[in-house]
Amino acid sequence: MSNQNNNGGVSRRTILRTAGAAGAALAATGLSTPAVFGQSRKQIRFLNAETSIDSIRALKVAAAEYERQTGVEVVIDSVPLGDVFTKVTTSLRSGKPYDIATVAFVGHVLLLANEGHLVDMTPLTSKQEWGKNILFPMDGKTYWYPYDYNLAWIYYRKDLYEQNGLEVPKDQATFLANAQALTKDNMSGSIFPIASNGATNWLSPGFLWAEGVEIFDDQWNIIIDSEENAPKTKAYLDFFGDLYKTMPSGTSQASYSEMLTSFTSGSVAHSAYAGRLVETIERNSPDLADKFGIFPYMDSSGTGKAVNHGYDGWVVLNTGAAEESMKFMEWFTENQLINFLHTAPLHFQPARLDIYDDKRWKAHPLIEKHAGLVESMKGFLTDPDLTITSIDTQGPEPDLRPGKVFESFALSEMLQQKCLLGTSSDAALEMGAQKMRDAIA
Incomplete structure (x- = not known):
């Protein structure tokens, strides 16, 4: 994309x-x-x-x-x-x-x-x-x-990690703790979109993929709320609800441009994007060009990792x-x-x-x-333990149904229910799964 x-x-x-x-x-x-x-x-x-x-x-x-x-x-x-x-x-x-x-x-x-x-x-x-x-x-x-x-991964302020003695996170709890620790001094710890737009569909589900959550089974049934996937999806919503508290005001309407400008302006410690963010840094904020690093989305156990397709x-x-x-x-x-x-x-x-x-x-x-960054980008393609997927490439084979789920913005609305309205993760998942089923009916 x-x-x-x-x-x-x-x-x-x-x-x-x-x-x-x-x-x-x-x-x-x-x-x-x-x-x-x-x-x-x-x-x-x-x-x-x-x-x-x-x-x-x-x-x-x-x-x-x-x-x-x-x-x-x-x-x-x-x-x-x-x-x-x-x-x-x-x-x-x-x-x-x-x-x-x-x-x-x-x-x-x-x-x-x-x-x-x-x-x-x-x-x-x-x-x-x-x-x-x-x-x-x-x-x-x-x-x-x-x-x-156009893979999406997570950018972080390497210099701030060093100043605060933080380690590159391997699990979601560590990532959340790092974002919380860096929410200070006019700095927001992170930004991930939740609006009903393409940016949310591209940049916010990576934690789900790292957990191994799937939207469809081999028969094109919606299974995000199945016995296997429901606990992982609800844990993702709980995690995201806490992470949202480290984000700047206005995040509820954030799209692509805010994801670029927030990080390049130095106002957030973590953002998500593809390689264009580096090009934007070099053009608009060259002083940050040696102060960032990247890592994939991570799961709750420290074993799963993913980038969004x-x-x-x-x-x-x-x-x-x-x-x-x-x-x-x-x-x-x-x-x-x-x-x-x-x-x-x-x-x-x-x-x-x-x-x-x-x-x-x-x-x-x-x-x-940025040879080190390029090596990491290539590593995402060759690492057998890293997942590359997205809403529109879910399912057993190429099909229009994942695209319909993408366009329904069901995942975005699940995040909005959790982060903005305080809806329980159980109820948010129930609403989101039904909207997905309606989209492909």
């Missing part, structure tokens, strides 16, 4: 809300078998959702070089992430489809693949080794090319230019991908494991400067 601007970017809710309407729009195309458009054209239309100046420039430079080498024009159109899926489906209905597009929700990949609109990208993805839980295969085939993770990738649509589009993607991912990743060097965490050892990628100044 790449954020697209200095205010923290696009909520995944915006993306997910298009799924139902756009799914109906796909059905309305009547393309139960893939249509073929523009058989003779020498042009590829690429819909990009990374709208920073640097990312657009990198794509356009790559497009110009490909045209110079092959004579095939690659037209780059850029729109905000929340508009991408609607733009794709509109182009399909118009008979002038995009050939390549950015996607940031596995449900959209599923919708497009089920309607026959996507090309199997396994010939490209099979060439490389990937981090865990990123290819989302469907019937043994991969229908997208993931270019990055996030991801972005590209799909090739099954148009008359599909063969040429696959050629371009093969060339781009082999020759230009690193240049593109360098446009957000720490936020665009590579999904391909070979890139971490590529000297061209490692040569970026920020990657060199």
Whole structure:
């Protein structure tokens, strides 16, 4: 889930809300078998959702070089992430489809693949080794090319830990004690969002995943309140209720931007985010650049750990230019991908494991400067004992139902009931579980 601007970017809710309407729009195309458009054209239309100046420039430079080498024009159109899926489906209905597009929700990949609109990208993805839980295969085939993770972990003020004699926490009780100890002198101990927004869905469930809590069983039943999961979920709500007392006023409405600015302003000791927070520190608060560290979300026993999932990738649509589009993607991912990743060097965490050892990628100044952080980021992908999951990737296989639970904001409302209204964890869980069931009914 790449954020697209200095205010923290696009909520995944915006993306997910298009799924139902756009799914109906796909059905309305009547393309139960893939249509073929523009058989003779020498042009590829690429819909990009990374709208920073640097990312657009990198794509356009790559497009110009490909045209110079092959004579095939690659037209780059850029729109905000929340508009991408609607733009794709509109182009399909118009008979002038995009050939390549950015996607940031596995449900959209599923919708497009089920309607026959996507090309199997396994010939490209099979060439490389990937981090865990990123290819989302469907019937043994991969229908997208993931270019990055947007994993969420916890940032902490390393200098304050040293000054106060605190240890990096391995369990939730220690983390809570550290946050409480640092709530002083105009400093809040932590900030984690609880509002009904994408930031909460992305940045606050990590403690649940570390406990091993699951939302669905293999038959798509809601099991967050099952005999096995209920005690862990209620303990999470109890923990979060106490942690909320260490957070600044206004946290009840916090979204992406507050998670960035609170930490970079020096007003909170712990925050959660992906690599973009480091880039924000370097740009806005360089004095903090050597004063922070990161660690994963932890469970109550000190044995479980997790990071919350996030991801972005590209799909090739099954148009008359599909063969040429696959050629371009093969060339781009082999020759230009690193240049593109360098446009957000720490936020665009590579999904391909070979890139971490590529000297061209490692040569970026920020990657060199934060080599220890990068090693930790890679370690999250290779650690067999660490969980990488999210609300929208829960369940036995890619499906729209986790997305519906995501959009219901049931988890956010559980946290609001506990933190703002003082509702018992039993009652908050009961309400949240029922809302999840209603969402997928």
